[in-house]
Structure formats: structure tokens, C-alpha cells
Amino acid sequence: MELVPRAATEQLADAVQDLRVTVVNGPRQAGKTTLLEMFQAAHGGTYRSLDGAEELAAALGDPVAYVDSGERPLIIDEVQRGGERLILAVKRSVDQNRTPGQFVLAGSTRFLTVPTLSESLAGRAAFVDLWPLSMTERTCGGEDFLQTGLGRPAELVGDTSPWTRDDYLELITTGSFPEVIGMRNNSSRRRWFNGYLRTIIERDITEFADIRHAQALPRLAAMIAARAGSPFVASDVGNGLSLPGETIRTYLKYLETVFLTASAPAWSTNLVTRLTKAPKVFLTDSGVAANLTNTDIDTLRRPGHRSLGALTETFVFAELLKLKSLTCDAFEIMHYRDRDGREIDFILETPDGRIYAIEVKASSSPHSDDTRHLTWLRDKLGDRFTAGIVLHLGTKGFSYGDRILSLPLSALWGHAPLRSDIVQQ
Template identity: 25%
Template sequence: MIHAPRQCGKTTLAQQVGRRRGFRYYTFDDAATLAAARADVTGFVARLERRAILDEVQRVPELFAALKPTVDANRASVRLILTGSSNVLLVPRLSDSLAGRIEILRLYPLAQIELERAPPAFLNALFSDRQIFPPGRTLLGQLLETFVFGEIAKQAAAHPERIGLYHLRDKDGYEVDIVVQRGTQHVGIEVKAASSVHEADFRGIKRLRELLGVRFHGGIVLYDGDHVLPFGERLLAVPLSALWSRIPRRTAHIAD
């Protein structure tokens, strides 16, 4: 199943993959198809081709239970591509229907690195022994933490290793916008929509370093500036454009 927000490209992707392999396309955005499935979902499933695309399946939640016997009886031959714009894992009784029979692919909107045609190197740079970032400047205007979090989340979803994304705020008011975890190592990220960085901007990251000890890999402040600047051991100010820029073999690094 391809799970993605509307207008994200999931239908186009399903059709591009399916048509080359002889899949028949059905969409529940079509009023007649939706009415037929709701009126007799068992009969609708029984008449499906062995290879079919079912688009916007969240509109017919009872479909999942009806698909179960068909999939179980024809595991070797039945291949279905489902798409949905809401989380079908929240559909009641899904765990009793297609659990173990469905693989969910999360499709995100285009990341800035894709628009820039650059490889997703930011996360690898975060956890390299020599954290390397390119110089640069971005003119994104009112850049919000949600934009940065979204860009990192898209890269994390495609990363070969498991990447955890968290937020820190403790009882003393110390805060880190994004904490990125890979294995036992953590990197703190602060987001600043300004062209300058000050020592105080690392306040939360330094607190994170105290809490984590050897599990602290480094910390960066992403800012709207031109240069990569060191602010102490394993602390850097990094241009926001590092999120989607090509990472050179050697530029500024946190620690030798």
C-alpha cells in the first residue's frame, strides 16, 4: 500500500508501476465505483482482476476485511496495489484483516534535495566522524522548524539505517528543536531564521551534551548564513542550505 497525503503523487506512482505489469485501475474517488463497493464489498472484491490498483481505499474501510479471504486463497497470484491518503493502520479491525499481508510504503512530498537534484547526504554528514557541511546561503524567508523537521524526516525515511527524530524540553526550560538519533549516537539541531549565530543559541544543545555524555555525537545550529562556523568542541553553526546541498569531500568539520 502507498500511503501519502493527497496531491503527493501516489496515484501517478501506482499507475506507472502497475500499468507496465497489467494492473487494472479503480479509484474510489469515482462515485459509481465507490457506490458499488459500499453496496456489495464482497461481490466487488470477487470480481476484481488478479492484479488491480485500488485508489483512495480509506473511503471504503470495510474493504480490508473483504480482501483477506481473497489474498489468503490466492497468495501466489493475487497482487494488489492500494493507495490511501489517511493512515489505514488506524482503520478499525485492520490488525485482524490484512496484518501480515500488506506492506505500507510511506510517500512524502518532494524534498528540497530532490528539487535541487542533490543526494540525501545531510544525515550521513551529521554522524560522520568528521562532520562536514558545505558553505552556502538560502533565501527561504520565514523558515519554520516544521520545514526543517519535514526535510530531515523525508531523508530519514529513505535512509538505510533507522533514524529517530525527537524534541527535548526539560523541567529547567532547556530546549532542543530536533534531536536526531542513529544507534546510540545523538545530534542536537537548533533552527534559527537569522543570518547570525551567538553562543547563547547553543544553550539547549550544551544541556543535551551534559545529559547524554558519550552518546552525544555533536550539535549544530542551522541558520540563514553563508559560512560553517565552529562554536567549540563538536558544535557548529551550519547554513540551512546544507539540508539539500551536495556535501563535498572536505570543508568545515566539528572535530578532528
């Protein structure tokens, strides 16, 4: 039995060959340490983690000596704990020696996206995002949704998916963190999620931010989970939490810094007016979102459950985020909404301007009316519109004609089943 192969493994190896510094970013417990240890076993180097008190003291006490010692590549995990002086010591080292593959830095916060630090590594570093397990990884699919569902969407029409509604509910409520996938007990999952959120708030965020209303952070995360799919208006959210809108915007940045949330900005075009500009904000894992809304698979099985739509859209957003990172940002993820009541859950735009529009329906019985906004956008954009896809919880894929399709949710991973010969964690 083998672990799930991570698609980022090849990205990391390629980046180390060509760049002096490679940065592996991603949420805590996504599998970064396992990835780094496997990389070291295959390529050599020195692995250090600043989670250890002695290592952290050495890095803080003399960062120049710390980065100058050890076999290359020097792999530093939880690098954000070393602070700005450690990053500047890395910059000094690679400016003196331009050989590729000197450092692999990994962190559980977007520490290196701070302008002063990102600029110090500009031209010296490549970034590899590692999210929790994607369904493409868990099924070991040879082709992802970009290649089949988006590149050749008509090929999926007529396929019958082996995935059932109950299968989807299990995926949605479990989420994709490797450790949680291996759990079969709902109470164990709940304890894990509660501990995870506590660690992020009480340790990771407080290391870089002074929070006056720490108790509001889990409440803000829960509100985001419950309102997923709706435009995020800071003043409205602030009213619900009795906090100013500016405080909400600041706290949202903190949640994004530790990869707990991510945004889909509003998409706009000069072909359309009367747009709304508010982004949509999602938790980056549907299991975390389900836990925050006190939702489990048994409650979701009830027809018409109020959380199913938001959680399904959160699941799809998380899978799209992973596909984006695995394809080196081959598309941007946005959403569309206008003041005439038209909205489309996700707009994927490629660098050459092609548009893929996705509607997410938490139903096993999609209806032709679900495509009306996709059809409207197709007629507005003409040839630039590549495909409009309704993703649903049913088993059949079919066409509504002229680039408008309805596909089971499992089209995101080519309908492939979970592999029984690998450890699903």
C-alpha cells in the same frame, strides 16, 4: 523535461515483490496518483480509484467480487472510501492466495491505522509513506542529510551554501506540494491552499468523523501553525478556541489522520530530570502554515517578523519527516524541554541509541550562544551524543568543536541547487 523522481518509487517496487499487500499512505495532493500510474505503467496491473462514483458503488456493493477481479497487482486509490468491508475482502483474498504483489492500496487518511483494520493486515502488508516533495528529491541529491549531515557532519563544515535567505523564504512560504511549486502568483497559491483545506475538512474528515464544531478545525490548524515550536497543551489551546481540552485532543487526532499535522513527542532520558512531557505539534507543510497565518514572502522579508521562527521550524520538521520515511524509519523525531529552561528543537534518536540534536535559528548570523543547550546535552550523554547542529539561514558552515556544528539550512539536502532539467512539480 522529466518529473521530479520520487524516492518512494523504489520502496514501492521492493515492497510489492515481497508482500501480498502494499499500502501507500500520504496527504492528498502529495503525488500518490502519479506514483501509482507510473508504477502501473512499469509493472502492469489494474488501476482503480474510489474517487469515481461508479467505482465506489461497485466496491461498496460487492467488495468480494470487486477485489477478486482485475489483473494483479490490483491498485486501489483512495481506498479509505471503501470502508472496513473492502479491507476485510482484501484480507480474505490474500489469506486464500499467499502470492506477493496482489494489492497496492493508497489513501489520503490514516484509515488503515485503526487497530481492527491494521491487525487484519498484520504480517500481510508493508507501508510506504508518500509526503509532498522533499528537497532531496527536488535537487535529485545522491545523498541525504542522514548520510552527510548526520553520518559525516564534519564534511559540511567550511562549505559555502549557494542558498540565500530569500531562497529559504521562498521555499518556506511555497511549501512542497507539487502543484503549488509550479505557481508563481501568490493569489493563486492562496486560492489553492484555501481550497485544499476546505476539501480536507468538508470531505475527508467528515467521511470518518461527526464534527459538531467544524468551524473550529481551520482555527485549530491556524493556531498550531502560529504556535509551532511550543509545547502543545490541549487545555491552553482549548481556552483560545472556547472548546474543552478533550475536544481539542479529538480534533487534533482528526487533523493527524488526514496528514495535516504531526507531532514530535517529548524525549526523555534517565540522565535528566524535571522534564516537560507535552509534545510539539506542527503542520506538515510550511506553505499551508504560511497561508493559515496570512504570511507571504514579502512580509517575511521584514527583519524580525514574528512568524519566521515558527515557519522555519515547521519547514525543518517537514523535511525531517520526509527523510524519516525515505530511510525506513531510521530515526525518531522528538524534542527536549525541561523545567530549568533548557530546550532543543529536535532530538533524532536512532534504533541503536545514537542522538543527534538540532537547533533551528531563523537568522542569517548564528551566535555561539545558540549552542549552549547542545553543549549541555553533549556533556550529559557522552559518547551517545553523535552531533549537535544549529541550522540557520546563513551561507557558511563552521564548527564549535567536539561534535557541535553550525550549518546552513541547505545542509538538509547537501547544499544542492534545484535542478533545471526536471519539472519542479
